[in-house]
Amino acid sequence: MKWCQQCVLPDTRPHLHLDTGGVCNACRAHATKPAIDWAARAARLQEVVELAKRQASAHGYDCLIPVSGGKDSTWQTAQCLDLGLRPLAMTWKTPGRTEIGRRNLEALIALGVDHIDWQISPKVETRFMVKAFERFGSTAIPMHLALFNMPLTLAVRFQIPLVVWGENSAFEYGAVDEAHTGFRLDAEWLRTYGVTHGTTAADWVDEELLAKDLAGYFGPTAEELTAVDVRAIFLGYYLSWDPQETRRVAEAHGFCADARGPRTGYYAFADIDDDFISLHHWMKWYKFGFTRLFDNLSLEIRHGRLTRVQAIEIIRQTGDQTPHEDIDKFCAFAGIARKRFFEIAEQFRNREIWRRRIDGVWTLPEFLIEDWRWS
Numbered sequence: 001m002k003w004c005q006q007c008v009l010p011d012t013r014p015h016l017h018l019d020t021g022g023v024c025n026a027c028r029a030h031a032t033k034p035a036i037d038w039a040a041r042a043a044r045l046q047e048v049v050e051l052a053k054r055q056a057s058a059h060g061y062d063c064l065i066p067v068s069g070g071k072d073s074t075w076q077t078a079q080c081l082d083l084g085l086r087p088l089a090m091t092w093k094t095p096g097r098t099e100i101g102r103r104n105l106e107a108l109i110a111l112g113v114d115h116i117d118w119q120i121s122p123k124v125e126t127r128f129m130v131k132a133f134e135r136f137g138s139t140a141i142p143m144h145l146a147l148f149n150m151p152l153t154l155a156v157r158f159q160i161p162l163v164v165w166g167e168n169s170a171f172e173y174g175a176v177d178e179a180h181t182g183f184r185l186d187a188e189w190l191r192t193y194g195v196t197h198g199t200t201a202a203d204w205v206d207e208e209l210l211a212k213d214l215a216g217y218f219g220p221t222a223e224e225l226t227a228v229d230v231r232a233i234f235l236g237y238y239l240s241w242d243p244q245e246t247r248r249v250a251e252a253h254g255f256c257a258d259a260r261g262p263r264t265g266y267y268a269f270a271d272i273d274d275d276f277i278s279l280h281h282w283m284k285w286y287k288f289g290f291t292r293l294f295d296n297l298s299l300e301i302r303h304g305r306l307t308r309v310q311a312i313e314i315i316r317q318t319g320d321q322t323p324h325e326d327i328d329k330f331c332a333f334a335g336i337a338r339k340r341f342f343e344i345a346e347q348f349r350n351r352e353i354w355r356r357r358i359d360g361v362w363t364l365p366e367f368l369i370e371d372w373r374w375s
Contacts (some may be wrong), residue, residue, distance in 0.1 A: 001366035007298035045238035055161035063162040069105030074250035092146040093119035101273025107254030137348030140280035149219030163232040265292035278323035
């Protein structure tokens with residue numbers, strides 16, 4: 001493992017690369033932000049908004065916003081309303097929705113939007129999540145297929161010309177040039193950055209999961225999107241995206257962070273609406289040798305709120321973040337034993353970076369912190 005000399009991410013992270021100076025492409029990409037003409041981009045966003053208003057039918061919606069009730073989707077909704085859009089908000093209802101997530105979603109809806117809560121059959125979702133975990137070590141593939149396809153499906157069905165996403169995660173966490181990731185979310189972006197291991201719903205059809213069972217995970221065809229002329233954009237391309245700023249705006253519009261502190265990672269205002277999202281982030285430890293905490297701290301370093309030395313000390317003081325309570329909840333939902341869960345997770349431990357000591361304890365020889373407490 002090699003570590004970025006500016007942030008705390010390793011080169012094992014997908015789509016992240018270090019240059020000859022030892023700096024990762026995510027840090028290099030962030031360094032281009034001060035040179036961006038944000039006023040020009042805001043003007044371009046206004047053009048996109050006016051086009052959507054003209055394209056929308058007289059009794060229809062101007063845009064569709066995929067929302068969870070989190071701080072980013074609250075920010076997206078507030079921005080769209082300020083732009084004078086008439087949005088339809090829609091949510092993929094996670095089977096692990098938390099109480100604070102429910103309250104934040106209700107606060108978002110109360111801003112003045114129509115809303116659809118789309119829930120997949122728990123029996124289907126259980127089988128799908130377990131299959132995804134067994135095949136790729138990720139319980140979140142069904143979630144990502146739903147998150148990216150359901151909004152486009154509804155946009156086609158309701159003839160909504162614009163779908164508004166928040167951050168472009170590909171740009172924030174790796175890609176150097178936005179032109180390579182696109183300011184539009186399209187099929188190529190989904191294949192590369194959609195966190196589905198390159199699969200579509202069709203790849204999961206078998207004797208246990210029929211195509212009809214997985215109907216919610218199938219998106220519209222490119223031809224259907226073209227026929228309705230649906231544009232899917234990242235709001236973070238047009239407006240400077242900063243997790244602390246989106247939190248501030250969201251809190252001004254009724255969003256509440258978790259008073260108990262972070263569920264996973266560094267932020268007490270992120271990943272708080274779903275009991276199972278922490279499993280997706282935790283598996284990075286097995287696969288890549290870092291956790292959600294490293295992602296969050298790297299953003300704070302890039303925004304100048306922490307130094308690299310301070311971030312490393314936070315990682316040391318935080319220690320292990322295994323989400324034991326969430327693992328137990330998932331095992332109960334999925335109907336598998338905790339022992340079986342860890343057996344599956346172990347199959348995805350990256351043997352290229354992990355080494356097992358004579359006492360049986362797994363370690364990362366090139367880990368960022370030399371005196372890490374391995375267990």
